[in-house]
Amino acid sequence: MKICVLPGDGIGPEIIAQALRVLKALDLKFETEEALLGGCAVDAAGDPFPEATQKLALAADAVLLGAVGGPKWDVLSRELRPERCLLGIRKRLGLFANLRPAVLYPELANASTLKPEVVSGLDLLIVRELTGDIYFGQPRGIEARRVDGVEQRVGVNTMIYGENEIRRIGKAAFEAAQKRRRKLCSVDKINVLETTQLWRDVMNELAPEYPDVELTHMLVDNAAMQLVRAPKQFDVVVTGNMFGDILSDEASMLTGSIGMLPSASLDETGKGLFEPCHGSAPDIAGRNLANPLATILSVAMMLRYTFALEEAAQRIENAVKNVLRQGLRTSDIYEPGTTKTGTKQMGDAVLAAL
Ligand code: IPM
Ligand code: MG
Numbered sequence: 032m033k034i035c036v037l038p039g040d041g042i043g044p045e046i047i048a049q050a051l052r053v054l055k056a057l058d059l060k061f062e063t064e065e066a067l068l069g070g071c072a073v074d075a076a077g078d079p080f081p082e083a084t085q086k087l088a089l090a091a092d093a094v095l096l097g098a099v100g101g102p103k104w105d106v107l108s109r110e111l112r113p114e115r116c117l118l119g120i121r122k123r124l125g126l127f128a129n130l131r132p133a134v135l136y137p138e139l140a141n142a143s144t145l146k147p148e149v150v151s152g153l154d155l156l157i158v159r160e161l162t163g164d165i166y167f168g169q170p171r172g173i174e175a176r177r178v179d180g181v182e183q184r185v186g187v188n189t190m191i192y193g194e195n196e197i198r199r200i201g202k203a204a205f206e207a208a209q210k211r212r213r214k215l216c217s218v219d220k221i222n223v224l225e226t227t228q229l230w231r232d233v234m235n236e237l238a239p240e241y242p243d244v245e246l247t248h249m250l251v252d253n254a255a256m257q258l259v260r261a262p263k264q265f266d267v268v269v270t271g272n273m274f275g276d277i278l279s280d281e282a283s284m285l286t287g288s289i290g291m292l293p294s295a296s297l298d299e300t301g302k303g304l305f306e307p308c309h310g311s312a313p314d315i316a317g318r319n320l321a322n323p324l325a326t327i328l329s330v331a332m333m334l335r336y337t338f339a340l341e342e343a344a345q346r347i348e349n350a351v352k353n354v355l356r357q358g359l360r361t362s363d364i365y366e367p368g369t370t371k372t373g374t375k376q377m378g379d380a381v382l383a384a385l
Contacts, residue, residue: 032061032338035091037068037084040104040113041311042321042374043097049323049378050095050330053350056385057343059334064091068120069099069113069311079104079116085123093337094124094304097326098311121161126296126304127196128203129161129275130332133262133282133292138355142287142364145259150285155265156211157282158204159275160197161296164226165190166272190226192271197233199299204269205241213244214266218254218274230271251278258282283308290322290363293329295336303337305329319373322361324351327381350384357384 036051038044054061066084073079079099088094100113109115120126135143135153143150168189176185201217208215217234219227231248238246249257251274257264258278262285270278283289292308307325315321328351335344359380360369372380 032059033091033093034061034063034333035084035087035094036063036065037088037094037096038065038071039068039097039099039311040070040101041098041313041316043069043099043311045317045319045321045374046307046323046326047095047097049374049381050326052378053327053347053381053385054330056382057334057346059340059343063095068096068116070101070104072116073104073107073111073113079111079113080119080123085120088120088124088304092302093333094120095326095330095333096304096306098307098309100311101313101316103313118166120304121296122167124302124304125162125298127160127162127299128200128297129157129159129279130207130295130297130336131157131159131275131279131282131292131308132294133157133279133286135286136291136352136355138352138358139286139288139291139364141366143285144287145262145285150262153262153285155262155282156207156267157275157279158200158207158267158269159279160192160200160269160271161275162272163192163196164272190224190273192226192230194229194233197230198237200269201234201237203297204267205237205244205246208244208267209241212266214247215244216247216249216254216265216268218249218251218268218270218278220251220274221248222250227271234269254278255281258285279308288322288364289325290361291324291328293325293332295329295332297336301337301339303333305333305337319375320362321374322363323374323377324361324381327351327378346385347381350381353384354380 038047168191221228289309297303331344331347334340358369
């Protein structure tokens with residue numbers, strides 16, 4: 032079992048170090064190999080997603096990623112920006128199914144900006160299509176054109192989905208729902224966008240294959256509202272790349288602590304890339320302040336989804352719950368009455384709980 036490890040930039044290396052300690056403690060005979068991705072790769076190789084990293088990632092069974100980017104590289108051209116390598120690695124590895132859970136741990140109920148009764152017990156999963164939509168559609172660009180009789184610059188992007196693309200993400204979402212509370216809400220914008228009318232049609236065509244799952248549909252603006260009004264109505268939400276980008280950030284904040292949320296991006300065979308939902312937090316990098324739990328929980332998702340090691344995954348998740356119960360908190364989730372702790376010490380505590 033080969034894991035390609037991409038620590039990345041900012042807090043990436045610190046949180047990955049703790050996640051690797053947890054992985055090693057499980058004694059599961061993994062081989063790990065590190066490579067460069069993001070700003071660090073631009074600095075070392077002039078390319079945010081160098082050939083050597085592509086090779087390693089393609090050859091591995093799973094990829095564990097920290098975070099990429101930072102102000103140092105924001106001045107670079109679009110092609111060299113670390114964000115671009117995220118899109119590159121998703122496309123190159125065919126990681127079309129992005130699973131973003133939003134779970135509120137009872138110990139962290141106060142971290143949410145929403146009333147505890149609205150969010151307590153929240154456990155939803157956003158299944159975001161990750162390699163299509165307006166993110167990748169052609170034509171795209173900024174060009175000179177005559178609009179309304181005036182020569183001017185226009186910005187162009189193309190929202191496009193093929194029915195096969197919709198079907199495979201739909202299947203992944205129905206299957207995810209079967210393993211949970213068997214409710215699937217598909218989010219679209221059929222009142223305006225034809226692409227999403229096709230999306231809804233294909234979801235409806237799939238539904239008879241999953242009679243045990245209840246399929247509903249919601250317009251994206253309403254979904255954004257329902258997520259803050261009554262988020263516990265959702266079990267699994269499936270949507271396209273752009274709507275999923277936006278709704279998953281919104282959902283993560285229901286829990287109040289993006290530092291706690293892992294994610295998985297899977298290909299057709301179950302191979303995947305696993306990373307925390309948060310970014311590289313350059314402002315706190317290298318100061319032992321970052322919360323390593325989202326990355327540690329990403330290791331649990333890796334064990335579950337790529338290696339089918341459900342028991343080991345649960346061991347990690349239980350260890351994380353255990354340290355929260357002990358009252359240990361990194362500063363992002365700290366509240367009076369709990370014990371503030373650092374990145375490494377949080378890793379120590381998870382290891383001890385394991
Ligand atoms: C995410 C991020 C990326 C995205 C950016 C950094 C390209 O926001 O993973 O959600 O939009 O997909
Ligand atoms: Mg995003």
